[in-house]
Amino acid sequence: MTTPTPDTSARWGLTFPLDGIPLADQRRLVEALPDLGFTDLWSMETAGADAFTPLALASVWAPQLNLGTAIVPVHTRGPALLAMQTAALAEAAPGRFTLGVGASSPVIVEDWNAVPHEQPFGRSRDTVRFLKAALTGQVVDTHYPTFAVRRFRLERVPAQTPPVLLAALRPGMLRLAAQEADGTILNWLSADDVTTVVDEFRAAGGDGKTVAARIFVCPTADADYARALGRRLIAGYLTVPAYAAFHRWLGREEQLKPMWEAWAAGDRKGAAASVPDEVVDALIVHGEPGRVREELHRYAANGVGIPVPAILPTPEMADRAAAPRDRRQAVAAAVLAVSPG
Template sequence: MRRWGLTVPLPGVPLAAHRDLVRALPDLGWTDLWTAETAGADAFTPLALAAEWAPDLRLGTAIAPVQTRGPGLLAMSAATLAELAPGRFALGIGASSPVIVEQWNAVPFDRPYARVRDTLRFLRRAFAGEKVDERYETFAVRRFRLERPPARPPRVLLAALRPGMLRLAAREADGAITNWLGAADVPKVRAELGAGVELVARIFVCPTEDVELARKVGRSLVAAYLTVPAYAAFHEWLGRGPALRAMREAWAAGDRRAAAAAVPDEVVDDLVVHGSPDRCRDRVREYVAAGVDTPVIMLVPTGPGQVDQVGAVHALSPDGAATRWPSPA
């Protein structure tokens, strides 16, 4: 099945206002809805609504951090979604970042790889209805059993950027979720993950045909994200270290404006899809051709006078007929 995913909630659109759009998505060719969890909506509530609004869509978290909830609570939240959307829910988990875990949630960001691995192993047993009484390397669980284990356990996917986590996803999970990469980077990621394992990729789409505006927005995003240690290491591995060195140096010196200005246009063009709706669809399909199984579009706001977000979703439908972006809402 050809998959075509959307990240929700849409920027600037109230959660309740998504109902009519979500209901329309299957008829427009969309197959998946995925959430992110940073400082906006949590990962699970929008999907609980979508489970009722559009019972044909696959739903997924991309991602729920493993350290901001206890293991039992994470299992309960996922089991609830699996009950609401039997066979249609995928739980994406990951390490997240020191900012989100430590600075925003007051939890030590400790041994992220081991914590993801241990959480995955705990979840497998919990979803099977077992009583879990075990000391893992990074936490201990005493006599926990889900009261409502899902009849159809959710697929569990791991947020993975570099070889270690990609190989863990291949060995023990049902797939991997990656982020902030270009279509040309996909074969390197796929080579570590291996064939036959689902690869989900969030793809940032800036809905404008104004190249300079798209690059301005993209430079700010790249500077904010690719200075996070995990993403910095990811792009060193992908070979962008030299191209991003000036950006990292300016960011480390506290000059955010200079950091954004130092991001080369070619890096923005690699990592942020922009152009007409037809061009954006073609760019997303390049990711699929390179080895992504599930492309998940993340609409990037362009600022004042931006295109109508709901209209942009229609324009980006896999078989959409629009050739230009809709007028501002």
């Protein structure tokens, strides 16, 4: 890798672990990230790695990096277990860990984890309130509206209390994040959408609080490949009711209505095919490295304090016939493309 000149004006993250390389083989790449200008690693939790284990490894591999989860669902762990996992990672990476939680989706919570996805707003509110008390070592003996905790106290209280961020899309959850959490985590929005969302967050009391955003990036000059991949992802995600409502609020009702109708009719391929190029190009950053970095910096300029690129597989990364060394080189090239430059 050629090392770019780091941008020290803001934090800059990367979604971790990366696809295409076994987790145990990602140490050298993680160790190199600070020299490339990265300040943060943020995990995710869907059906791959859990949110905490990769960050525990990274806390040792690159002790300069800030670490965060984006996100841990509020339903899939009990309140005490969530507090314990948070405290353990905060102890392993003192002053460098941020917990990001969110309501997640019925598929992840109900279909995959066998937990009712009930009262997502209330559960998010109550989880943040519980964590803000528990992580400071208080005894929590409280009946919250969505759950009750009896006489719980952390045995290992982190010396530095980790911030708690709440994932948010529309005004209600943005207000909750602004008023109850230490910041918010955004997802599935364009650089131009950031202004709308951040203005709402700040107006609700979030001015000065942390704003992180996961940004999907496919660093390839093959626009047809990137758009085909982007259409499949958009059809899979933005048909989830919460994301559909989010994009209606952002003004994409007419652009995405054919996709929603096809999906509701059971036509998955038709739904993906109906997503316009302009929507894909807005929500999936793709192109040559220079164009990718320019677009990522627009997110930061519009109000994202911690851009967190999530690298989608490029044609070289997706080539299952490629030798492991070639795939590792393709991943390294993609990481360099999303570095701050």
